[in-house]
Amino acid sequence: MPELPEVEIIKQSLKKSILYKKIIKVLIKNRNLRFKIEKNLNKLLSKKKIIKVSRKSKYLIIYFEQNQFLIIHFGMSGTLHLVKKNNYNKTNLSFYNSENLPKKHNHIIIFFKNFKIIYNDPRRFGYLKYFKSYKKMNFFFSNIGLEPLDKNFNLNYLKKIIINKNKNIKNFLLDQKYISGIGNIYANEILYYSKINPYKNVKKLNISDLKKIIYFSKFILKKAIKKGGSTIRDFKNTKGIAGSFQNEFKAYNRENKNCLNKRCLGKIIKVFISNRSSYFCKNCQK
DNA sequence: AAGAGGCCCTGATAGC
């Protein structure tokens, strides 16, 4: 569930529980995520107090005292589970209730006084990374583009980044070094709302196209956040917060369904662009 | 040297 809106939702719910709390210890059950997890993560994080929880595009960032940082990227299947020590006492603390905790793939466990946080990730495309200075973290982030919710994500920025690029707009929206935070779901939705064909080369986009992309990427991401993100795979055994934006998809996952634009008689088709499924209406997306 | 595709990995589902 991890595009920008989903990570934002994780951030918001996590923040309430861990802000100003001290980590007791970190247990690494499997270091082999996308990148090998630092062996001494426990040593680095034990007794550290969390002073801020934030997000940058699809990354969750935890700030500690003494200028230290932990980022979490969720890959395709990463989730965080918050489990109270006494799990009979159910409170709002839980992001996912402990009884819905997956049995497998609980790779990293971070212990606090009265609860623990578990990083679960079946496919292991996600990872946690520690930085010992803001400068180092900043360097790590130096090659990702602005996210659409950034106030500087405007016409000038878009004009600047598409210069001399030879790429279709679908791939361009997914390329984190130009625009960050958008994943496959929201790329499809943004192009549908903007009425732009995913195959259209960015060279051929006119000013009106660019304006629509700016407007609708902000609009859709904000709306998705408001709806708690999108939950594609059914978390059947989870009573935790599930998103509802999937109920509002206009293009994604709607193959052969009617186009929802007024007066359009087209159907949504599914194609593969660079191995990622793309859904669009040929009729209105030109 | 920008851009396309392969690949990392597990699990769910469809079709046989």
Next chain:
DNA sequence: TGCTATCAGGGCCTCT
């Protein structure tokens, strides 16, 4: 208590 192929919310790495 079937087996196999395909697909999934991401992005790094290699090759051209």
